[in-house]
Amino acid sequence: MLEVLEVSGLVTFQDSGRHGFASFGVPTSGPMDWFAHHAANSLVGNSTNSTVIEIGLGEAVFRAKRNCVLVVTGAGYEVLNYVWTFPLWTSFFVRAGWIVHIKKISGGNWAYLACAGGFEVDSILDSHSTYLRGVLGDSIHAGDILQTGKPSNELLKLAAQNFPVKKYMVYSQSPVIEVIEGPQKDRFTEQGNQTFLNSEYTLSTSFDRMGYRLEGNPVTHSAGADLISEGMTMGSVQIPANGQPIVMMADAPTTGGYPKIANVVKASLPLLAQCETGVSKIKFKEITVEEAQIKYKKISEVFAKHPVGKISEVL
Amino acid sequence: MFKPLGDSAVLVQLGDKIDSAINQRVHALNALLQKNSIAGIVETVPAYCTLLIHYDPLILTFDQVKRWVRDEMTQLADSFHRTPRRLEIPIRYGGASGLDLETVAAAKNISIADVIRIHSEREYTVYMMGFTPGFPYLGTLDERLSMLRMESPRTLVKAGSVAIGGSQTGIYPLDSPGGWHLIGWTPLKLFDPTRESPFLFAPGDVINFIPFADDHA
Structure with missing residues (x-):
């Protein structure tokens, strides 16, 4: 059980997403950085789909009401406990009464706080993910008491597990984001397609869980920017009339009406999610569907193959 | 007609305009695919003239999804009628x-x-x-x-x-x-x-x- 002492920015519960209602217009939601989300759960012995707290664009302070094991993953944050700093991607034991401060620093946007046993939140439409625009769940407020479930093992066995994150995901502020060509690639000039793949983009100040607006050389359409609305996914890169790419993120609407030049692959989504406004220099590289799926499988194996919560022992 | 939308979705294009007959076909295909769904299909999103199929790339490949939809579509042509609510x-x-x-x-x-x-x-x-x-x-x-x-x-x-x-x-x-x-x-x-x-x-x-x-x- 955790008590929320202070909170700022966008702090919500997220499991691995809400599936089965996209045809009714309900976004998938789930974590902005699925890799950090899954890793956080694995490190404290939870199933990868368990509910964690996503901390974005702000910070949070909690007090443990009981002894527990926590972990924080992601990028752009540090974890303070009075005068000590806990490393990210390493589970730690917290005694009842201790205060844990998840503090924003540079290098990313989103942190994931998992607790051994998972957070217990009401399920809405078969998911514990918060989708604020659709009023599915609520953000986390100061004063909230957060209930947690039963850990899968003794606390001392779950603490001090760490994750060799660099082996699987190299967070960077100058990432090469891999994409698959979009269904409307032919709605752009040859020059437009070249511009998209050969320029450097920055993240504008307009970004949230719904989408990231990028800034850079404009991508030119060959047949206008209006498309009959059709389904899209997290990672879809839409190009509106001004030629500046918008990458759809976790709370992306289920459908969209701008041509899609490309789609970011699952393996690259965490890297893009952690790009910072005004700092990051983003480049895109086209790969095939087969290549993308092999990469995704390789990363996912770390969560599927090993006993959950004992990652550091088996690697 | 089949295009990948990233590494976990397939876009099926059944036309290129807002048209009642094309849209009927989208909903008929959607109903058929839901009825005969296979492991690894996450969900489908019908729109005006397209159907987006989300799948789990740890279970299915793009080609497998394509083949499944193509097989189902052969039934759509003659036998399948959908009665709307x-x-x-x-x-x-x-x-x-x-x-x-x-x-x-x-x-x-x-x-x-x-x-x-x-x-x-x-x-x-x-x-x-x-x-x-x-x-x-x-x-x-x-x-x-x-x-x-x-x-x-x-x-x-x-x-x-x-x-x-x-x-x-x-x-x-x-x-x-x-x-x-x-x-x-x-x-x-x-x-x-x-x-x-x-x-x-x-x-x-x-x-x-x-x-x-x-x-x-």
Whole structure:
């Protein structure tokens, strides 16, 4: 059980997403950085789909009401406990009464706080993910008491597990984001397609869980920017009339009406999610569907193959 | 006809315009695929002339999904008929939740009574859903009522508002911003996550508007 002492920015519960209602217009939601989300759960012995707290664009302070094991993953944050700093991607034991401060620093946007046993939140439409625009769940407020479930093992066995994150995901502020060509690639000039793949983009100040607006050389359409609305996914890169790419993120609407030049692959989504406004220099590289799926499988194996919560022992 | 949308979705293109016959085919294919779903298919999103199929790349490949859909489509041509669900939607035209009824009448140079008659005498298909949870895109609207979207969207449109945007009409399920012209209101709740059926509509449904007057509005 955790008590929320202070909170700022966008702090919500997220499991691995809400599936089965996209045809009714309900976004998938789930974590902005699925890799950090899954890793956080694995490190404290939870199933990868368990509910964690996503901390974005702000910070949070909690007090443990009981002894527990926590972990924080992601990028752009540090974890303070009075005068000590806990490393990210390493589970730690917290005694009842201790205060844990998840503090924003540079290098990313989103942190994931998992607790051994998972957070217990009401399920809405078969998911514990918060989708604020659709009023599915609520953000986390100061004063909230957060209930947690039963850990899968003794606390001392779950603490001090760490994750060799660099082996699987190299967070960077100058990432090469891999994409698959979009269904409307032919709605752009040859020059437009070249511009998209050969320029450097920055993240504008307009970004949230719904989408990231990028800034850079404009991508030119060959047949206008209006498309009959059709389904899209997290990672879809839409190009509106001004030629500046918008990458759809976790709370992306289920459908969209701008041509899609490309789609970011699952393996690259965490890297893009952690790009910072005004700092990051983003480049895109086209790969095939087969290549993308092999990469995704390789990363996912770390969560599927090993006993959950004992990652550091088996690697 | 089959294009990848990233590494975990396939876009099936059945046409390239907003057309009732093409959209019927989308819903028929969607119903067929739902009936005969296979492991690894996450969900499907029907739209005007496309069907997006989300799949789990740890279970299926792009080629496997393509092959599955192609096989199913051979049945679609001859044997598969879908009977759409029909719904009647009470609507109060004008008043506090139909602020743009007069504007629409003036812009189209017809009377308010004509707007109401033309809007309510036709049946509509839920071509697709999107924008916010439970929002139905209803078509096709009579040309005589077609209106460009507002230049500056309202920051708050009340849940239940019935509106016109382009050649479509729709109903706002939640209090939300909105750029369509508001002509009326329905007391029905389009979306309630605590209800056994959270959504009033499903893509492919056919609906009729039934006007009612409310003196207490």
